[in-house]
Amino acid sequence: MLTYTTYSEAGGVGKTTLAANLAVAHADNGHKVLIIDMDQQDGSLSHLLGVDADRHDPDADTIVHHMIDRPRGDFDDLIKTSEGVDIIPSHDALESLGDWLDKAADFEEAAAGEDYEYPRFEQLRRVLADNDVPNQYDVIIVDPPATAGPHLYNGIDATRSLVIPMELSGKGKQSIQGLESVVDGLEDSLEIAVGVLAVIPNGTKRTTDQETYRKEVEGLGYEVPVILADRTSLMEGCWTQQCSAFKYVEEHRDRKRDYELETLEQIRSLAAQLEAEANLVDEEEEVTAA
Amino acid sequence: MTMKSGAGDDPFADDTSETDPEPEQEPPQEPVGEESATGQKVNDKAASDISDSSPDPSSDTEDSPEKPEIPRIMARSSVKENRDSVLQFFVTEDTAQQEDAFERAVADALEIRTKDLMKLDLREAAYLVAMQHPEETAEILNDWGYEYR
Numbered sequence: 001m002l003t004y005t006t007y008s009e010a011g012g013v014g015k016t017t018l019a020a021n022l023a024v025a026h027a028d029n030g031h032k033v034l035i036i037d038m039d040q041q042d043g044s045l046s047h048l049l050g051v052d053a054d055r056h057d058p059d060a061d062t063i064v065h066h067m068i069d070r071p072r073g074d075f076d077d078l079i080k081t082s083e084g085v086d087i088i089p090s091h092d093a094l095e096s097l098g099d100w101l102d103k104a105a106d107f108e109e110a111a112a113g114e115d116y117e118y119p120r121f122e123q124l125r126r127v128l129a130d131n132d133v134p135n136q137y138d139v140i141i142v143d144p145p146a147t148a149g150p151h152l153y154n155g156i157d158a159t160r161s162l163v164i165p166m167e168l169s170g171k172g173k174q175s176i177q178g179l180e181s182v183v184d185g186l187e188d189s190l191e192i193a194v195g196v197l198a199v200i201p202n203g204t205k206r207t208t209d210q211e212t213y214r215k216e217v218e219g220l221g222y223e224v225p226v227i228l229a230d231r232t233s234l235m236e237g238c239w240t241q242q243c244s245a246f247k248y249v250e251e252h253r254d255r256k257r258d259y260e261l262e263t264l265e266q267i268r269s270l271a272a273q274l275e276a277e278a279n280l281v282d283e284e285e286e287v288t289a290a
Numbered sequence: 291m292t293m294k295s296g297a298g299d300d301p302f303a304d305d306t307s308e309t310d311p312e313p314e315q316e317p318p319q320e321p322v323g324e325e326s327a328t329g330q331k332v333n334d335k336a337a338s339d340i341s342d343s344s345p346d347p348s349s350d351t352e353d354s355p356e357k358p359e360i361p362r363i364m365a366r367s368s369v370k371e372n373r374d375s376v377l378q379f380f381v382t383e384d385t386a387q388q389e390d391a392f393e394r395a396v397a398d399a400l401e402i403r404t405k406d407l408m409k410l411d412l413r414e415a416a417y418l419v420a421m422q423h424p425e426e427t428a429e430i431l432n433d434w435g436y437e438y439r
Contacts, residue, residue, distance in 0.1 A: 001300070003302075103437065107433070107437070110429045110433055125302075134302040159298075159301060160297070160300070161297045162298075184293075192298065192299050192301075193299045194294065194298040195295065195297045195298035197297060222293075223295055278297060
């Protein structure tokens with residue numbers, strides 16, 4: 001099973017588009033993929049993939065209700081599907097996640113007695129485990145907001161691995177160092193080991209910069225499987241049409257552009273490398289082997 | 291410390307019930323033994339308040355930390371003496387049933403027979419204990435839903 005949280009401390013680095021495109025690539029490779037959109041902002045992955053119809057419905061069941069053990073319906077009914085990928089969409093209730101976890105903690109701790117500490121950052125993993133997600137899916141991706149908090153902590157605990165898109169700038173490097181302190185703290189308090197599957201330099205404009213940046217990130221000790229060039233037009237098209245880059249190029253470009261096809265190929269290659277890291281076997285290979 | 295390159299733990303490797311135990315839903319109960327000792331202290335204080343109004347026969351025993359005084363339950367002619375305020379309170383069946391166990395536990399702590407412990411004394415002492423613990427009282431009320439007020 002491949003599980004990861006896409007994280008970037010800085011916004012606007014293509015985190016959400018990368019998460020969506022990787023998910024579609026995993027699905028194209030024959031894997032069953034579940035994305036949990038933990039970002040409460042309007043321009044989140046749920047919007048990108050067009051599954052955010054219930055976002056503002058105050059009566060909707062949400063992942064937050066399940067995390068505080070007050071579900072309003074079946075877990076399976078939370079799941080929407082787009083481009084072959086299952087998605088638990090974002091909802092306004094995510095804005096209250098921290099408060100609700102605090103309330104649940106007060107309640108559970110009072111009921112259980114002094115020595116009990118409610119594990120408020122282990123609730124997403126509990127919900128997934130309780131609902132047999134690890135057996136039903138090959139890939140779980142959590143897309144949290146670009147701020148440290150209960151959304152990110154629950155995501156990291158549930159996935160234990162990170163994929164980090166970053167802008168290749170001083171800001172990007174600082175963002176990695178900021179994340180390191182967050183992860184160190186989480187590893188200590190949750191007693192878990194968190195790994196970085198890949199750092200993905202994103203939005204580079206000049207190829208001459210790329211090798212310099214690659215060396216810098218590798219110097220920090222992380223894998224840099226691909227460097228994604230600036231594809232503003234393609235990514236903006238995805239948001240306008242509410243679809244992945246794969247679907248956008250396929251359905252909304254009247255003329256295929258080689259450099260965009262190259263970017264899609266890079267994303268496929270990245271998805272395959274992440275799958276290999278987790279020892280996921282391609283469906284097709286599995287069939288052949290059998 | 292830098293983050294590890296590569297995959298982290300398998301988040302679903304271990305049984306999640308281990309990392310997330312269901313909190314046991316026990317009815318909130320006063321830890322009886324310890325609290326009854328406090329209750330005794332409250333009673334003693336109440337008793338000394340009463341005997342303060344009586345003439346002090348032993349002004350020559352200033353070295354003694356405590357004045358000899360007639361304990362409250364010995365000094366009264368009936369259990370209702372000096373109990374002019376009647377506070378009526380309504381309880382759930384569950385609470386009423388727990389009172390029997392509470393009474394036995396307090397009697398045990400006092401090393402007396404349960405039938406020698408007067409319910410009026412028990413209840414007033416328990417109420418005085420509760421007054422010393424407003425936070426725990428609030429916790430029970432929160433469990434009843436006051437946190438949503």
